[in-house]
Amino acid sequence: MASGSTEDDPAGAGTKRKADDSLSDSQPAKRIRALDPDVVNKIAAGEIIVAPVHALKELIENAVDAGSTSIEILAKEGGLKLLQITDNGCGIQKDDLVLLCERHTTSKITSFEDLTSISTYGFRGEALASISHIAHLTVTTKTKDSNLAWRAHYQDGRLASPKPGQPAEPKGVAGRPGTQITVADLFYNVPTRRRAFRSPADEFNKIIDMVGRYAIHCKGVGFTCKKAGESSTSLSVQAHATVNDRIRQIYGASVANELISFKATDDRWGFQADGLVTNANYHIKKTTLLLFINHRSVESPVIKKAVEQTYSAYLPKGGHPFAYLNLEIDPARVDVNVHPTKREVHFLNEDEIVQAICQEIETKLSEVDASRTFMTQTLLPGAGPLDPSPPPDSLKPQTSYAASGRTPAKNPASLVRTDTTERKLTSMFTYTPGSSKASKFGDRADEPLSKPENIEYQTSDKEPTLCRLRSVKALRAEVREKMHTELTEIFSTHTFVGIVDEQRRLAAIQGGIKLYLIDYGHTCFEYFYQLGLTDFGNFGSIKFNPPLNVEELVRMAAKTERNGLEGTDRDFDVDRVVRKVVSRLIERREMLLEYFSFEVSAAGDLFSIPLLVKGYTPALAKLPRFLLRLGPNVQWDEEQPCFETFLRELATFYVPEQLPAIPGGEGGHREEDIPEQVRGRRQHVRWAVENIFFPAFKARLVATEGLMKGGVLEVANLKGLYRVFERC
Known part of the structure; x- marks a missing residue:
């Protein structure tokens, strides 16, 4: 039998049909039907909100779009149990709350052509709608001209009552100007997705990393982030802090002390870029790239690889840099709608723009290379030759040599010519003056x-x-x-x-x-x-x-x-x-x-x-x-x-x-x-x-x-x- 439950098939429809079995003539063809809207919305939600950090990213971007200067984030169990973000932005009008969580409702665009000039973080109207399908969502908001705040609860994209028997309409409450969004029990109705997360600690670390990225980029905006139930904050950045201070606070003084700034621009390719990168004195095992394209945090393997290649001539083998890059491109040249989570964007003349940026970084690196510091192992007086198997890093004594002073000894087998300004092989094929x-x-x-x-x-x-x-x-x-x-x-x-x-x-x-x-x-x-x-x-x-x-x-x-x-x-x-x-x-x-x-x-x-x-x-x-x-x-x-x-x-x-x-070589022609x-x-x-x-x-x-x-x-x-x- 092709399918269905039989006496010999206790598993019923779960039994696989063999390749050489044929469908019964009486078996009707399967009909195409439209999925239930609830199923469609849950599928869409799963594409947009993959983890708590993706929900947080959408909420941070909405808060910055609202003109906030202070953003407070609270998380419990890595954001799975509770994720709350409070801002002091412009707030949401009461009349708009009924549409707030419906899919594709937005104040950012009115037509598809608006995507060619989009300059805000959000534009599709899917973030809050998606969250409401996989979590319990509560929004409390107050505009400057409102006498009180309004609180609304959402379920499956629609207003929902906070408790059985209570009305679903927004309720007036006391509150401060701005918006507070509370996401509770994320993925409560998608148990497979929820079980896939390894630990709340890992998810909270991802949240801290994302908050740190936006805290560095969003000048004039203060950020705080902490775990629910704890008195101390895991991250706190003041609104008046400079970019250098923010990097120092989040990534440490070892990074901030070695930063150099750069700028690149070219009207031909319609871009301007600026940022901070570490010099040749600093290196880590894995590249840290904070990339913002038109103020949206994105990832780009092409840009990351190009930056690593730029540093390969300056850092020791296995060493990688820290880089913060703010890239602004003419919106007409950028396609922002290529990834469900907006993690990637595509733009024109990518190779030319990346090359221009990397050339500027390399110029800056070459200017400060004279102050580079080298670290090498030293020997005590009278000690014998080095053991071929070196001790662990924690046991190695380290000595610093300035570039203008002594330099460490190198293995002769690794001394190779890498200066591209030296004489090329091509220049040797020429006639000597006075020859026949x-x-x-x-x-x-x-x-x-x-x-x-x-x-x-x-x-x-x-x-x-x-x-x-x-x-x-x-x-x-x-x-x-x-x-x-x-x-x-x-x-x-x-x-x-x-x-x-x-x-x-x-x-x-x-x-x-x-x-x-x-x-x-x-x-x-x-x-x-x-x-x-x-x-x-x-x-x-x-x-x-x-x-x-x-x-x-x-x-x-x-x-x-x-x-x-x-x-x-x-x-x-x-x-x-x-x-x-x-x-x-x-x-x-x-x-x-x-x-x-x-x-x-x-x-x-x-x-x-x-x-x-x-x-x-x-x-x-x-x-x-x-x-x-x-x-x-x-x-x-x-x-x-x-x-x-x-x-x-x-x-x-x-x-x-x-x-x-060429003349004179094997098989060469006469001149x-x-x-x-x-x-x-x-x-x-x-x-x-x-x-x-x-x-x-x-x-x-x-x-x-x-x-x-x-x-x-x-x-x-x-x-x-x-x-x-x-x-x-």
Whole structure:
């Protein structure tokens, strides 16, 4: 039987049906029905209020929105038994109390378009409604113009009577201006969720952490937090306290004494940021990041990782910083409604903004690095060599060395070159003055091996667009799923050594105490593909004036392709191929222009192609083949495969081409046989590889498993070499 209770099935409907069982012909199809509103509301409540700290966060934000200067918090059993927040804000009108806990009732917005300019914490009207479905909620409030306070009780989003037989309408009581919200027996009707909490102490620690974050950020607002039944407060911050004083009070003097302030702003990306970060004298085992975006406490793994990478050059291995970052972005560039608990937000030009902030932090760190303090173990006079197994940290004597004085001894096997201003491998490939080659080719010996392209750019007034396409988000998620964590870390902290072979597109980098050979062609392909996903819909454009004829370019590539084939493969119809490719590009021209800045006219003229990165122009000799490959290699009929295949072809087009070997090397060409145009292209590619591509890999490349297999080779390990030299 497919389902149902039988004599042989005492468990009834709980018995699983085997895979090869078929439904009985008499079994009716299950009908689709609407869930009971109470079930819907409880599901929504479970998404928004995950733990007591999430309820508290919503209540704190409401209190700050109300203009409060004093917020008092009381918790019992980690907020599960009781969570009470009292503020001195503007209060709630009596007539509004009937709507207070209904879902999607708010004073913050009136239309969906208001989300593009939202500047308050709350806006959806779901917090109190959700709490009322999973707890007993009481609100006592008094406005400045009211003669008395009003108290109301709520259950399942509606006014409820405080006791059986009593009316549910708000009741007048004595009270002070402001609002007091009491949440009792949180998750009383969701026993599974309530049993999942480990201990009240853990939940209270989370509450203290959240209150501390808002206490540091909300200038001019005083906070107190304590456990019910205790006379002393667990946290108390005065309204007039400065940000430094608040950090000192919450996180201790060891953090506050090492803080440096920074500011960053850029009108082009529509943001301004300020904050406090610790200098190189302070480090802890785990990064503490207090991040506020448009004054909302949020989390961002991207920003956290970028800050950690910035500090990696200043802190010892395993050391992490403390950082408070207040980031204000033009509300039109921020999507605040991407997470049920508002824990995350998405915003445009994330990479550029994060890079600007981290550059400012690094500048500040380099300015104060002269006062850095190092800690090392010392030996008593006459003591023998150190034991290879060090004693516990608590038993280690510590000595401080100022940077201007003595420095601790270092293990020679760990002495590696990390100064990127030192001479690169690339600079060693040059002619020496007076050599036969230098005299033969005259001034050519003084040519630089790398130099930037002379490119003119124009700024567009086009507003950046926020990508909401599920297909693009799915492609981004695929990249993250394939991430190779160790290799990503190597790229994010590497030191560029130099280009090794332009013909095979090989470069050397140093990662820690290891030397790696990188296939920068393969790596650039991964980078440009990821860049296409990140900047989707916001590409610049390389314009052609006069425009190019698509048909001529595709025909040129098709003939070249045919000439490279052998036998019967050379019999394909060039005209037919050209017609199909050109017609497909013209047919999809609106989509290509909107998403990729790829402009083709109805007459078949090519006006522009996507610009992925400034300072580098792809080899336009590859343009005909790029256009030809767009025909058969792009899956035009399905959205996600179409975007993926197009971006992969675009990445292939942007990858630097293989160049002739330099004169004098193995397989090298004679200097006089290398055209002037190729020599200039080599200079531009060298410059781009060192100054654009590898810095970009360091800042934003997600190294994938495929890149680890085919694009990276470890060629040296300093510790291994040191052991070899020790034996010599």
